[in-house]
Amino acid sequence: MQYRQLGASNLAVSRIGCGTWALGGRGWGAHNERQARAALEACLEHGINFFDTAPVYGFGRSEQVLGEVLRPVRSRVIIATKCGLAWNDSGRVHHDLSREGLRRDLDASLRRLQTDYIDLYQIHWPDRRNPLEETLDELAGFQRSGAVRRIGVCNFSAQQLREARGLAPVVSIQQPYNLLQQDEAREVLPLCREHTLGFIAYSPLAQGVLAGEMAAAARPGVRDVRRRNPLYRDRERYEQAVRYAAGLPRPAAHAALRFLLDQPGVTCVLVGMTKRAHVETNIAALDCRGARDPADC
Numbered sequence: 001m002q003y004r005q006l007g008a009s010n011l012a013v014s015r016i017g018c019g020t021w022a023l024g025g026r027g028w029g030a031h032n033e034r035q036a037r038a039a040l041e042a043c044l045e046h047g048i049n050f051f052d053t054a055p056v057y058g059f060g061r062s063e064q065v066l067g068e069v070l071r072p073v074r075s076r077v078i079i080a081t082k083c084g085l086a087w088n089d090s091g092r093v094h095h096d097l098s099r100e101g102l103r104r105d106l107d108a109s110l111r112r113l114q115t116d117y118i119d120l121y122q123i124h125w126p127d128r129r130n131p132l133e134e135t136l137d138e139l140a141g142f143q144r145s146g147a148v149r150r151i152g153v154c155n156f157s158a159q160q161l162r163e164a165r166g167l168a169p170v171v172s173i174q175q176p177y178n179l180l181q182q183d184e185a186r187e188v189l190p191l192c193r194e195h196t197l198g199f200i201a202y203s204p205l206a207q208g209v210l211a212g213e214m215a216a217a218a219r220p221g222v223r224d225v226r227r228r229n230p231l232y233r234d235r236e237r238y239e240q241a242v243r244y245a246a247g248l249p250r251p252a253a254h255a256a257l258r259f260l261l262d263q264p265g266v267t268c269v270l271v272g273m274t275k276r277a278h279v280e281t282n283i284a285a286l287d288c289r290g291a292r293d294p295a296d297c
């Protein structure tokens, strides 16, 4: 495994990280928790030390399962979770970056993850309804208390990231970035390089499209979070994307991941992996080094 410092922090994260949205067991098609746990074990065997989750993934379930699996190796892994998305009894999700909301989120995450510190605590989505000063002041307090080691953000524009850096010691940003979706990174990556901020690329396989295996989620009537993804919503775009992925060298995941690993400034490529076989395939992308063109993988 290869590792990189996350921005100016002392966290050395594996270049391929494990995303655990689907581990929550909701909205990602047929879920097999036994297989998903085996995928986490495979990550550990292969030296993947960076695990990303969020309270909202399966309404706590992703954090809970991750906590169980990582407990025996807690000191060797880097756990990233998030704050600011809450839900009510009927499962309706809303933004809450208030001080009380943040304290509630942190306590619940620590309990579910069975740990007394979070390595990287990230604002899940910006929310203008709450002053960013107040949110970051509270997160900085968590860091001082030792409950949080580092602060990160997700889905911030370059302007929002600049503002956040001026308010608290933010070390990283998570953005969607893949061969088919490059706009967000185009704006933020240069800023990360300039200020030594960690850049974590999420949805690197465009939620499966770039692995060429996700047709089920695109069928009308299927309840799946991927149907919110414009690639799945727009039939014409979806078919175009699948044709593009089919044209990539096999396995397509290698080309898609290698492209990101080679982008200057990308610290970690965060892939959702729900089966042991995903892990084995995806880490092999690290070996086709120096490919200038995805087709060289």
Ligand SMILES: NC(=O)c1ccc[n+]([C@@H]2O[C@H](COP(=O)([O-])OP(=O)(O)OC[C@H]3O[C@@H](n4cnc5c(N)ncnc54)[C@H](OP(=O)(O)O)[C@@H]3O)[C@@H](O)[C@H]2O)c1
Residues within 6 Å of the ligand: 018, 019, 020, 021, 022, 028, 029, 052, 053, 124, 154, 155, 174, 202, 203, 204, 205, 206, 207, 208, 211, 213, 214, 253, 270, 271, 272, 273, 274, 277, 278, 279, 281, 282
């Ligand atoms: N901060 C944020 O707002 C945010 C937003 C989105 C995601 N994320 C994080 O980023 C992580 C990754 O993003 P993502 O899950 O949206 O998308 P992704 O990594 O692009 O796609 C994940 C899906 O691709 C399939 N897959 C993975 N490896 C494969 C392989 N080798 N061959 C075939 N299929 C493969 C799996 O689908 P199946 O399980 O159906 O087989 C997997 O669930 C998330 O889990 C989450 O931790 C963060």
